[in-house]
Amino acid sequence: MDFLNAIVALLNFVVIPATSYGAQLALGALGVTLIYGILRFSNFAHGDTMAFGTAMVILVTWAFQSVGIHFGPLPTALLALPFGIAITAALVLATDKAVYRFYRRQKAAPVILVIVSMGVMFIMNGVTRFIIGVGEIRFDDGGRFIVNANEFKKATGLAEGLAFRSTQGLTILTAIIVVAALFWFLNKTRTGKSMRAYSDNEDLALLSGINPERVVAVTWIIAAGLAVIAGTLYGLDKSFKAFNYFQLLLPIFASAIVGGLGSPLGAIAGGFLIAFTEVGFTYAWKKVATYVLPDALAPDGLAQLLSTDYKFAVSFAILVIVLLFKPTGLFKGKAV
Amino acid sequence: MSSSRNPYKDDRGNKDRSITKSGGGELEYPTKGGKARPAPGGPFLAAENMTGGYGAADILHDCTLTVEKGQIAVIVGPNGAGKSTAMKAVFGMLNLRGGHVKLDGEDITALTPQDRVAKGMGFVPQVNNVFPSMSVEENLEMGAFIRKDDFRATMEQVYDLFPILKDKRRQPAGELSGGQRQQVAVGRALMTKPKLLMLDEPTAGVSPIVMDELFDRIIEVARTGISILMVEQNARQALEIADRGYVLVQGANKYTDTGEALLADPEVRRTFLGG
Numbered sequence: 001m002d003f004l005n006a007i008v009a010l011l012n013f014v015v016i017p018a019t020s021y022g023a024q025l026a027l028g029a030l031g032v033t034l035i036y037g038i039l040r041f042s043n044f045a046h047g048d049t050m051a052f053g054t055a056m057v058i059l060v061t062w063a064f065q066s067v068g069i070h071f072g073p074l075p076t077a078l079l080a081l082p083f084g085i086a087i088t089a090a091l092v093l094a095t096d097k098a099v100y101r102f103y104r105r106q107k108a109a110p111v112i113l114v115i116v117s118m119g120v121m122f123i124m125n126g127v128t129r130f131i132i133g134v135g136e137i138r139f140d141d142g143g144r145f146i147v148n149a150n151e152f153k154k155a156t157g158l159a160e161g162l163a164f165r166s167t168q169g170l171t172i173l174t175a176i177i178v179v180a181a182l183f184w185f186l187n188k189t190r191t192g193k194s195m196r197a198y199s200d201n202e203d204l205a206l207l208s209g210i211n212p213e214r215v216v217a218v219t220w221i222i223a224a225g226l227a228v229i230a231g232t233l234y235g236l237d238k239s240f241k242a243f244n245y246f247q248l249l250l251p252i253f254a255s256a257i258v259g260g261l262g263s264p265l266g267a268i269a270g271g272f273l274i275a276f277t278e279v280g281f282t283y284a285w286k287k288v289a290t291y292v293l294p295d296a297l298a299p300d301g302l303a304q305l306l307s308t309d310y311k312f313a314v315s316f317a318i319l320v321i322v323l324l325f326k327p328t329g330l331f332k333g334k335a336v
Numbered sequence: 337m338s339s340s341r342n343p344y345k346d347d348r349g350n351k352d353r354s355i356t357k358s359g360g361g362e363l364e365y366p367t368k369g370g371k372a373r374p375a376p377g378g379p380f381l382a383a384e385n386m387t388g389g390y391g392a393a394d395i396l397h398d399c400t401l402t403v404e405k406g407q408i409a410v411i412v413g414p415n416g417a418g419k420s421t422a423m424k425a426v427f428g429m430l431n432l433r434g435g436h437v438k439l440d441g442e443d444i445t446a447l448t449p450q451d452r453v454a455k456g457m458g459f460v461p462q463v464n465n466v467f468p469s470m471s472v473e474e475n476l477e478m479g480a481f482i483r484k485d486d487f488r489a490t491m492e493q494v495y496d497l498f499p500i501l502k503d504k505r506r507q508p509a510g511e512l513s514g515g516q517r518q519q520v521a522v523g524r525a526l527m528t529k530p531k532l533l534m535l536d537e538p539t540a541g542v543s544p545i546v547m548d549e550l551f552d553r554i555i556e557v558a559r560t561g562i563s564i565l566m567v568e569q570n571a572r573q574a575l576e577i578a579d580r581g582y583v584l585v586q587g588a589n590k591y592t593d594t595g596e597a598l599l600a601d602p603e604v605r606r607t608f609l610g611g
Contacts, residue, residue, distance in 0.1 A: 110356030
């Protein structure tokens with residue numbers, strides 16, 4: 001019984017939260033890795049693109065709610081998602097036309113584009129706060145739980161409850177669908193293949209008649225879509241706060257680099273790796289340890305390796321270790 | 337070279353691959369570019385009196401290259417003679433100050449390289465001529481990108497020409513050997529069904545056996561009616577298969593004749609073929 005309780009506690013506090021967090025990171029890292037692979041620079045504005053997109057989704061959600069549109073047991077934000085993606089894609093494309101294209105035409109060194117993206121980040125940062133404010137916003141509605149802790153306790157007779165929130169389930173499900181669709185797109189469609197060709201060899205792609213401007217535009221649209229989906233899922237799961245998305249940039253980059261920059265598969269693996277280590281390091285293991293270990297060995301303290309305030313240090317540490325020992329990342333990205 | 341002129345290209349020594357990916361394109365985007373004009377008569381490909389270079393200094397001086405339909409023309413010459421530059425000029429990757437390029441009765445001097453591909457030119461660069469992370473089959477598909485019709489028959493023809501590619505069609509092109517990679521590169525260029533195939537040192541870095549096989553394949557391609565313009569380091573072997581040979585020296589035509597005649601010419605033998 002103790003062993004079962006330990007497993008349930010582990011599922012409840014580590015596996016489920018880390019899986020949904022990992023799915024969010026994976027979606028974010030996919031966007032970063034796409035931009036890196038095709039436009040050849042790390043897009044520092046990605047976190048704020050997520051914030052902007054989520055803000056748009058929230059505004060549309062509020063508009064829907066005010067006219068009485070709901071999505072049954074699912075969050076209304078899901079209905080608003082396509083609108084948020086459309087608005088964000090439009091903004092990102094406008095940014096590309098106004099800012100990035102100039103540098104692309106100049107054949108600017110990628111490091112200059114990195115700095116440019118930082119400028120874009122600060123502006124998007126400000127615009128988002130200007131529109132929706134700096135406070136914390138909860139915008140999830142619909143059914144709260146797939147598995148309720150109390151009902152679970154009653155049904156199983158275990159001391160530990162298992163809570164599986166609908167937003168967590170939704171996050172995992174959406175991530176699977178989006179990732180499958182993205183892989184299908186990149187590997188099976190003509191446009192997707194032309195994007196990979198452009199990523200591989202720009203000049204040869206040009207000589208094969210692939211229009212670079214079209215590849216770049218499609219890349220931005222997909223990256224914007226991934227950012228808005230990841231941002232909205234994160235916001236539904238936790239809550240929306242513009243600053244949180246800026247902070248999310250670090251674990252997202254860590255995920256992309258750990259997996260191997262430029263490798264979509266690596267971005268996903270990296271996302272889950274970062275999420276599980278982060279949660280694993282900041283979780284107080286006392287409860288699980290008490291169930292599993294004999295009484296004599298039970299820990300006195302919380303058995304928490306790091307305070308949750310230091311969770312970003314975990315991403316940093318993993319990043320440093322990977323860059324030191326396996327610079328191409330787990331999935332052999334484009335040689336970091 | 338260019339970094340000193342354009343500050344945007346100056347990366348100030350930053351080689352951090354965790355934030356930037358190297359290997360961007362060198363080609364200019366097809367922003368400019370005019371239209372083709374009809375110019376009937378003359379050889380199938382007539383690149384005549386080409387003068388020009390990358391910057392202020394000219395590399396080509398009044399250079400003329402012609403190829404007839406289904407023939408093989410080979411450009412040879414010492415290092416730095418402007419062989420590859422002449423080929424790039426024919427393909428429109430170089431601004432010409434003088435001269436013109438005519439293909440199949442059309443003056444295409446004003447066209448961008450991309451437009452020339454649509455007009456029936458296929459170009460195989462010397463290096464970076466495949467998509468390394470994509471499979472052989474995908475490489476061929478990308479070669480046919482501008483084609484709107486069904487290109488499966490052409491792909492079968494390429495597989496017939498290079499049977500090894502059919503066996504390796506699911507393998508990433510970057511994992512193939514040098515010779516196989518060249519076959520992919522030629523196959524990719526053939527996917528547009530070009531009228532003129534241009535090869536920039538196709539045998540660079542491959543073993544002599546592979547080189548002989550590649551030359552055999554090139555002859556086979558020419559027999560299907562495709563004209564071939566080729567730059568070669570291995571001058572003797574290349575001239576043996578050439579219907580027409582051009583010896584360039586300092587960007588200008590030095591000797592022009594059939595491949596056989598050039599091989600027989602004692603002057604050419606002494607100065608360029610090592611006796």
